Amino acid sequence: MFKLNRRSFVLSTAALAATSGLTGRAISADSGSIRILMAGGDADLANTNNAIARFNKKFPNFQVSVDMDPIATGWGDFVTKVIGEFAANTQHDIFGTAIETFQTFASRGLVEPIDDFVAKNPNYSDFAPALFEDCKYKGKTYFVPTSWNNIMIHYNRDHFDKAGIAYPKAGWTWDEFREIAKKLTIKDSSGTVTQWGYEVPNQNFFIQPWLFSNGTGALNDDWSASNMLDPKVAESLQFLHDMIHVDGSAPIPGSATMDNEYLAGQVSMINRGHWVIPNIRNAKLNSDVAIPPTKVNDYTVVGFGAVCIAKGAQNMDAVQAMVAELTGPEAEADVAKTGSAVPGSKAAAQLPEYLAFPPSAPLFYQTLPHTKAVPSPANFQEVEKIFIRYYTAVMADEMPVADACKQADAELNDSFARLKASLS
Amino acid sequence: MTTTAERRSDLRSSQAKAGYLFIFPSMLLYLAFVLVPVIITVILSFAYYDPQFGSHWVGFDNFKRFFTDPRSVQIFWNTLRFTAMAVTGNVTVGLLLALALNRAMPGWLLYFFRLAFFLPVIIAAAFVAIVWSYFFKDNGIFNYYLAHLGLPTVHWLSSAQTAMPSIVFMDVWKNTGFFMVIFIAALQGVPKAIMEAAIMDGTPPWRRFWRITLPWISPVVFFAVVYASIGALQVYESIWILTNGGPGDATRSMSINIVEQAFGSFQIGYGASVAVVMTVVILIITGAQLLISRRLVRY
Numbered sequence: 078m079f080k081l082n083r084r085s086f087v088l089s090t091a092a093l094a095a096t097s098g099l100t101g102r103a104i105s106a107d108s109g110s111i112r113i114l115m116a117g118g119d120a121d122l123a124n125t126n127n128a129i130a131r132f133n134k135k136f137p138n139f140q141v142s143v144d145m146d147p148i149a150t151g152w153g154d155f156v157t158k159v160i161g162e163f164a165a166n167t168q169h170d171i172f173g174t175a176i177e178t179f180q181t182f183a184s185r186g187l188v189e190p191i192d193d194f195v196a197k198n199p200n201y202s203d204f205a206p207a208l209f210e211d212c213k214y215k216g217k218t219y220f221v222p223t224s225w226n227n228i229m230i231h232y233n234r235d236h237f238d239k240a241g242i243a244y245p246k247a248g249w250t251w252d253e254f255r256e257i258a259k260k261l262t263i264k265d266s267s268g269t270v271t272q273w274g275y276e277v278p279n280q281n282f283f284i285q286p287w288l289f290s291n292g293t294g295a296l297n298d299d300w301s302a303s304n305m306l307d308p309k310v311a312e313s314l315q316f317l318h319d320m321i322h323v324d325g326s327a328p329i330p331g332s333a334t335m336d337n338e339y340l341a342g343q344v345s346m347i348n349r350g351h352w353v354i355p356n357i358r359n360a361k362l363n364s365d366v367a368i369p370p371t372k373v374n375d376y377t378v379v380g381f382g383a384v385c386i387a388k389g390a391q392n393m394d395a396v397q398a399m400v401a402e403l404t405g406p407e408a409e410a411d412v413a414k415t416g417s418a419v420p421g422s423k424a425a426a427q428l429p430e431y432l433a434f435p436p437s438a439p440l441f442y443q444t445l446p447h448t449k450a451v452p453s454p455a456n457f458q459e460v461e462k463i464f465i466r467y468y469t470a471v472m473a474d475e476m477p478v479a480d481a482c483k484q485a486d487a488e489l490n491d492s493f494a495r496l497k498a499s500l501s
Numbered sequence: 502m503t504t505t506a507e508r509r510s511d512l513r514s515s516q517a518k519a520g521y522l523f524i525f526p527s528m529l530l531y532l533a534f535v536l537v538p539v540i541i542t543v544i545l546s547f548a549y550y551d552p553q554f555g556s557h558w559v560g561f562d563n564f565k566r567f568f569t570d571p572r573s574v575q576i577f578w579n580t581l582r583f584t585a586m587a588v589t590g591n592v593t594v595g596l597l598l599a600l601a602l603n604r605a606m607p608g609w610l611l612y613f614f615r616l617a618f619f620l621p622v623i624i625a626a627a628f629v630a631i632v633w634s635y636f637f638k639d640n641g642i643f644n645y646y647l648a649h650l651g652l653p654t655v656h657w658l659s660s661a662q663t664a665m666p667s668i669v670f671m672d673v674w675k676n677t678g679f680f681m682v683i684f685i686a687a688l689q690g691v692p693k694a695i696m697e698a699a700i701m702d703g704t705p706p707w708r709r710f711w712r713i714t715l716p717w718i719s720p721v722v723f724f725a726v727v728y729a730s731i732g733a734l735q736v737y738e739s740i741w742i743l744t745n746g747g748p749g750d751a752t753r754s755m756s757i758n759i760v761e762q763a764f765g766s767f768q769i770g771y772g773a774s775v776a777v778v779m780t781v782v783i784l785i786i787t788g789a790q791l792l793i794s795r796r797l798v799r800y
Binding site: 153154157160161163164185186187265267270328330331333338456459467469472475495499500 | 551554634639640644648649651653654658659661743744746747748749750751761764765768
């Protein structure tokens with residue numbers, strides 16, 4: 078008969094503890110929870126849920142929850158939200174984000190480097206290499222691109238037809254654009270504008286093509302200092318200002334974008350990425366896209382969405398598997414089919430569903446070599462606010478362009494000096 | 502044997518204990534959500550604080566930066582301008598509405614008017630601002646009627662001249678009902694005997710208002726002015742939704758600046774210093790109002 082003496086009790090207890098420890102570890106690898114914070118709207122949520130469903134087929138014991146941020150007020154506020162989560166130690170495990178946040182997240186050590194994970198995943202060889210280049214910070218990869226948006230001119234073809242204007246062709250100039258906007262602007266008998274030729278953009282991302290196509294930018298090339306004193310910046314701002322206050326072909330930009338006005342046929346041309354295509358398609362608007370007009374080149378801006386893993390995320394194998402689903406071929410095909418952005422994968426961008434609308438849909442992918450990433454330094458949220466504050470003052474005719482550029486330059490450089498001091 | 506004085510002392514002691522026990526929950530909440538955050542804000546105002554990059558003391562640098570930044574003057578002036586206009590509008594319109602409704606009329610009509618004017622008060626400012634942002638659009642309802650009158654389009658929110666008055670207009674529409682209600686309550690406390698005597702003496706209505714009604718309700722008017730001032734000095738959501746503080750800095754308030762600096766630019770120390778300055782400003786303004794009230798308010 079088995080006797081429980083002191084020695085056997087201690088040994089059996091130790092064995093039990095060791096076994097339970099092993100069992101516990103094994104369970105923690107096969108089950109657990111993953112929290113995802115994604116950015117975007119209904120289409121992005123649907124794509125994410127599809128990815129979760131695929132993940133749960135392989136990892137049925139993991140509970141995956143997703144929260145959505147509509148990015149209603151720009152990426153600066155999203156950065157604030159994520160930093161707040163880390164400060165409160167309530168961060169999600171996976172973040173869906175955009176280039177505007179990359180340097181901020183990476184410089185603050187909020188995200189895990191994933192070079193090994195990327196190297197092991199064969200699906201990513203189909204992605205444009207330029208996208209992965211912008212996913213690096215100080216030589217390490219922290220983000221996997223999912224989709225991207227380059228800003229194009231969306232135009233209402235019915236308005237062009239009615240005005241007897243030929244559709245825009247590649248290489249059209251700023252001057253041609255300005256004349257077309259004037260012709261497309263319609264006023265009623267009381268002088269009230271019933272159809273604007275163009276919406277002078279109100280958001281940092283949408284404004285960039287007017288700087289890039291003039292061979293300049295608000296920041297220098299490595300995003301480390303202001304470039305607001307470049308006369309070409311003033312020239313670009315003056316051009317937009319004059320469309321409002323000289324030509325009367327665009328309204329003063331307000332705090333809201335004019336997407337609904339475009340869908341309602343009250344604006345003929347707007348600067349947007351691919352994300353407006355589903356709404357335009359649903360509204361059955363006879364709309365197409367054109368490359369933004371040229372001043373010294375035909376460059377436009379590109380911003381892209383990506384997925385990253387929070388620093389110190391638990392269940393890393395499962396989290397990486399979830400990221401693989403969020404960025405895999407099925408997820409890319411979902412992006413292409415919904416039209417919420419241009420898929421990162423070239424194969425997905427050749428799907429018939431993606432190319433069905435608008436008529437010039439291939440332009441989005443074709444123009445990728447002629448794009449520059451939206452300037453996204455580690456102090457992006459501050460840079461964006463400074464630039465937009467002076468930009469809106471100029472567009473509202475409250476401040477001369479030269480004064481705005483000078484004051485914005487001083488504030489931007491102060492911000493970069495503070496950033497430098499923080500990083501050192 | 503216990504004396505009467507000892508029994509009274511015991512009673513007082515147990516009453517005091519019960520009193521402290523009753524106020525303990527609210528004191529705990531006050532400490533956790535008011536006093537401790539205020540103390541932390543004051544401490545942070547002397548620091549550079551960043552949860553990731555690290556923190557250090559900076560002395561009075563944050564305050565120096567605030568007082569030497571040309572934007573501070575504009576933002577401070579915006580806040581004072583909004584406060585002056587909003588307080589005047591809310592209190593004056595509220596008082597006029599109360600006077601208009603403080604008269605004999607059918608009960609259902611009285612309740613209808615009171616409800617109609619008070620209803621905007623219970624709607625969240627964010628919702629109100631979103632709806633009014635459509636009214637203020639270039640193709641909104643205001644410009645629609647202006648166009649029918651042959652008047653030019655007004656850029657209500659995108660012009661520095663009209664943006665602030667437009668926000669004040671919305672604020673008065675939203676909040677004046679609250680002041681109307683407290684003024685109605687105050688007006689009903691004016692003794693009828695005095696008013697009837699004045700009427701019998703042939704005192705005209707305007708004189709009755711200045712000589713009897715206004716002095717009688719002056720403590721309530723004073724409360725309304727202080728209450729409206731403190732609220733207006735902290736204005737945030739209506740401006741943020743309608744104009745984002747723009748165009749440029751034309752409508753940016755101190756509250757918006759605090760949030761932008763602390764949570765938009767992660768300069769939490771600097772944001773805290775602006776909050777401290779704002780608190781001092783509110784204290785000074787309230788103190789000045791208290792001093793003035795000693796001359797004007799009749800208790």
